Amino acid sequence: MTGSRLIRIWCFTAVLSSLSLLAACGISIDAEQARVCRSALPALNPDAAITVERVQTGPVPRSLRVDYLAHYPDRPILERFAICHFVAEGLSPNKTELVGLATEEGPLSGASLYLLKRYYLDTPEGAAGDPGSQPAADVIEIPMDVAYWLQQILVSLPRTAIYALLSVAFALVFGLSGRINLAFGELAAIGSAATIAGASIMLGFGASSPVLGLAAGLAASLFAGAIHSAVGGYFTIGRIVSTSPQPSLIATVGLSLFLMEYLRLVQSPVTVWLPPIWSEAWPLFRAQNFLVSLTPITVITAGIGLIAAVSLLWLVQATSFGRAWRAYADDALAAALMGVNGPRLLIQTLALAGAMAGLSGMLIVAQYGGLGFAGGFQYGLKALIAAIIGGIGSIPGAMLGGFAVGLFETLWSAYLPIEVRDMALYAALVVFLIFRPGGLLGFKDPTPRPV
Structure with missing residues (x-):
């Protein structure tokens, strides 16, 4: 077998493997960015229990939208959302750096965003405050x-x-x-x-x-x-x-x-x-x-x-x-x-x-x-x-x-x-x-x- 034939075969294998990677192109929600965006929700809703309903791509590039419910003890359940904008995406090492955050009440100011990141998201309490993804997954029950x-x-x-x-x-x-x-x-x-x-x-x-x-x-x-x-x-x-x-x-x-x-x-x-x-x-x-x-x-x-x-x-x-x-x-x-x-x-x-x-x-x-x-x-x-x-x-x-x-x-x-x-x-x-x-x-x- 010639070396060129062997190379062609392995190029074919590489193409198939690349197609496996391309099959993931539709996976547009980055789990780490979604975690950061969810972790900001308890700070935006003090004293409320958070239930995340869905996470989807945001209206602009490098953004995510989180729709959630805020359960306050003394008022009805509120339907809210948060749109998080990040500095990068994909394989960038700083893709989880939050550069913008907006809610149904409008965007956070630069000072408020800085305080949110510095004194909440970057602390162990902020990382532990992630309310998680949607808990009620519609899947089959097994032992x-x-x-x-x-x-x-x-x-x-x-x-x-x-x-x-x-x-x-x-x-x-x-x-x-x-x-x-x-x-x-x-x-x-x-x-x-x-x-x-x-x-x-x-x-x-x-x-x-x-x-x-x-x-x-x-x-x-x-x-x-x-x-x-x-x-x-x-x-x-x-x-x-x-x-x-x-x-x-x-x-x-x-x-x-x-x-x-x-x-x-x-x-x-x-x-x-x-x-x-x-x-x-x-x-x-x-x-x-x-x-x-x-x-x-x-x-x-x-x-x-x-x-x-x-x-x-x-x-x-x-x-x-x-x-x-x-x-x-x-x-x-x-x-x-x-x-x-x-x-x-x-x-x-x-x-x-x-x-x-x-x-x-x-x-x-x-x-x-x-x-x-x-x-x-x-x-x-x-x-x-x-x-x-x-x-x-x-x-x-x-x-x-x-x-x-x-x-x-x-x-x-x-x-x-x-x-x-x-x-x-x-x-x-x-x-x-x-x-x-x-x-x-x-x-x-x-x-x-x-x-």
Whole structure:
């Protein structure tokens, strides 16, 4: 398979992922701005209980309108509204700065707005005074136990997608070369830094749209992950020809430390965070006063992970690159005799695996806001565990392992002490290595793989 063909395929994947982002264009209510606007309502209505009825876009750009009811103890319920105007929107770090506020009685003066922000909104009491969104969501009633379990599963979707993509990166390289690259967690951190850089470049050009910012971050993370993985893997795996995998394993440890320090120097030790986007909760079900909700960004990140996984499975099963990869992984000598260029195939595989790791870094930024220069280690370690549990040489097995680890962490955190969760995960790895060393979808032989 030619490099241009591989690039076209991943461009197609990037386009599909961008379409997932574009699907969120209709999400025009920023949750953080809505929280600030709602938090101002108790100060505007002293001694009144506030019931928020709806939040919608305001009459001018970068504004929101909140319709609410003010319940005073000695007079009828009053229907009121507030229109909040903000300095920026989208990915701008100062998008929650309130620059104007108007009610049914007219706009607040500059002095009144300053006092409202300085002595109420910027205090802990002001943040705690948010009356919340509409409480009476028209959703289906379900049992409490089911609602709690379902909420935990929905919250875990992005983390599961991140583990699956990183696990696939391990499976791609190990399946082809029999070597483990321990630097994929750091490559995810590289992808997260590239995502923030791409979004910052768009902000520098005056484009604060989350769609454009994350689309630029998506392209940057794929490129950065692919190029760093290809170059680093070439020297740590491609150039070390020892029959034992240990020299390459040690070399990838050095690569991991190098990338961590390299990222610290380039990015600085201070983690840069993107502001929350598309974080308004969608109510799905109800159990008494507990609402099962889902945020748009959770749907987007999980959808991008699913698209990438399906695209990768198609790539390996239905393209000449996939046939060459499977042939070389099965018998490298026979594949070489049939014309497969092993060194070039290794570089392409390293680039593809790095792109998956970079994409996982982009999902971390989109969902959680950022990732420090040393934050990729834990992600990489857990993804390696997921790849081993699923079958480290099997791409579908690695995806299944990522899902299993994500589900395990979710259920343990929901019902058992969270402080021993990681210990339990590592213990589960030991159990798998004893009783199922090949993983869920790996070799069926009872002996361990040569790791």
